Amino acid sequence: MRHFQIPAWGEPLVEAHTETPRPQGSEILLQVEACGVCHSDLHIWDGYFDLGEGQKVTLDSRGVALPFTMGHEIVGEVAGLGPDATGVALGDKRVAYPWIGCGQCPLCLAGDDIMCATQQYLGTRVPGGYSDYVLVPHPRYLLEYDGIPAGLACTYACSGLTGYSALRKTGDLTAQDHLLIVGAGGVGLSALHIAKALSPAAIVVADIDPEKRAAAEAAGASLTIDNSQPDAVKRLIEHTQGGPKASIDFVGAPPTTKFAIDALAKGGTHVIVGLYGGALPLSLPLFPFKQMTVRGSFTGTLDELRALLALARDGRIPQIPIESRSLDRANETLEDLKAGRIIGRAVLTP
Numbered sequence: 031m032r033h034f035q036i037p038a039w040g041e042p043l044v045e046a047h048t049e050t051p052r053p054q055g056s057e058i059l060l061q062v063e064a065c066g067v068c069h070s071d072l073h074i075w076d077g078y079f080d081l082g083e084g085q086k087v088t089l090d091s092r093g094v095a096l097p098f099t100m101g102h103e104i105v106g107e108v109a110g111l112g113p114d115a116t117g118v119a120l121g122d123k124r125v126a127y128p129w130i131g132c133g134q135c136p137l138c139l140a141g142d143d144i145m146c147a148t149q150q151y152l153g154t155r156v157p158g159g160y161s162d163y164v165l166v167p168h169p170r171y172l173l174e175y176d177g178i179p180a181g182l183a184c185t186y187a188c189s190g191l192t193g194y195s196a197l198r199k200t201g202d203l204t205a206q207d208h209l210l211i212v213g214a215g216g217v218g219l220s221a222l223h224i225a226k227a228l229s230p231a232a233i234v235v236a237d238i239d240p241e242k243r244a245a246a247e248a249a250g251a252s253l254t255i256d257n258s259q260p261d262a263v264k265r266l267i268e269h270t271q272g273g274p275k276a277s278i279d280f281v282g283a284p285p286t287t288k289f290a291i292d293a294l295a296k297g298g299t300h301v302i303v304g305l306y307g308g309a310l311p312l313s314l315p316l317f318p319f320k321q322m323t324v325r326g327s328f329t330g331t332l333d334e335l336r337a338l339l340a341l342a343r344d345g346r347i348p349q350i351p352i353e354s355r356s357l358d359r360a361n362e363t364l365e366d367l368k369a370g371r372i373i374g375r376a377v378l379t380p
């Protein structure tokens with residue numbers, strides 16, 4: 031099998047050829063049809079996440095060994111079955127749920143792998159889809175996506191799921207409420223589409239990039255705003271008559287979090303999703319005065335992915351722009367993503 035691997039943290043990926051693994055036990059070998067390139071791949075590539083104030087969490091400390099094959103938005107065809115793998119057949123086309131835990135504990139058995147202390151996440155802890163084959167530990171992590179183009183279906187496993195799960199954490203919003211989405215990259219744009227399908231609230235999108243704001247406007251944002259402007263908070267509060275009732279930050283940098291919290295309405299909920307990194311001093315009296323909730327969300331559960339795929343299959347979510355590229359262009363694609371040159375999602379095909 032052929033992979034594009036990180037040889038050393040932050041170094042360009044190199045092509046490697048290894049023996050295609052034979053699935054054991056309940057494992058399934060998936061022949062990769064497409065794999066999305068996610069913003070978090072940039073952090074994995076660097077080998078760390080920035081916690082702010084000089085603190086980092088490194089992939090080394092999480093036991094990720096080099097060379098490493100990234101790629102967690104995977105769609106493919108079943109090409110091999112372990113002796114205990116049931117419920118799928120050779121040739122079946124499936125999306126892989128990548129946020130896999132130990133598979134044994136009560137959390138995992140309830141579908142809350144994402145809360146499990148043992149992470150076996152495809153493409154972020156164990157080898158992923160920048161490859162022509164990937165091993166998935168159990169058939170329950172493979173979901174049908176019939177009726178959805180493969181290049182789009184794979185993006186639901188992270189960018190779509192992340193947006194969907196964050197939206198479910200904003201609480202119930204009415205047609206009188208505003209929802210603020212900060213960051214209109216792949217995940218933010220995808221969340222905007224899903225929010226349009228799920229929520230009656232008016233949706234405001236903030237991004238510093240005019241092209242991304244234009245994409246958000248085209249996708250139905252009621253207002254877009256340049257959050258780098260000094261009057262951005264004031265404008266947003268005026269437009270929403272008191273601030274958005276909920277906000278989701280798909281960037282997760284100190285200035286974006288501050289912008290969203292400063293604008294948030296009383297009783298509002300702010301959800302931090304983006305992993306840009308950094309730290310921020312927060313005025314503690316704001317929490318009681320505004321009666322606000324600040325919480326985090328990391329991707330989503332297996333059931334949420336199933337529900338999201340059903341919504342997409344019903345045609346209720348407009349497609350984000352997908353650019354399909356050969357796996358050979360993995361390095362160039364990561365560079366393009368880093369430089370903000372990708373609108374929607376780039377998807378690699380082996």
Ligand SMILES: [Zn+2]
Pocket residue numbers: 068069070071102188189
């Ligand atoms: Zn991702």
Ligand SMILES: [Zn+2]
Pocket residue numbers: 131132133134135136137138139143146147148
């Ligand atoms: Zn577990």
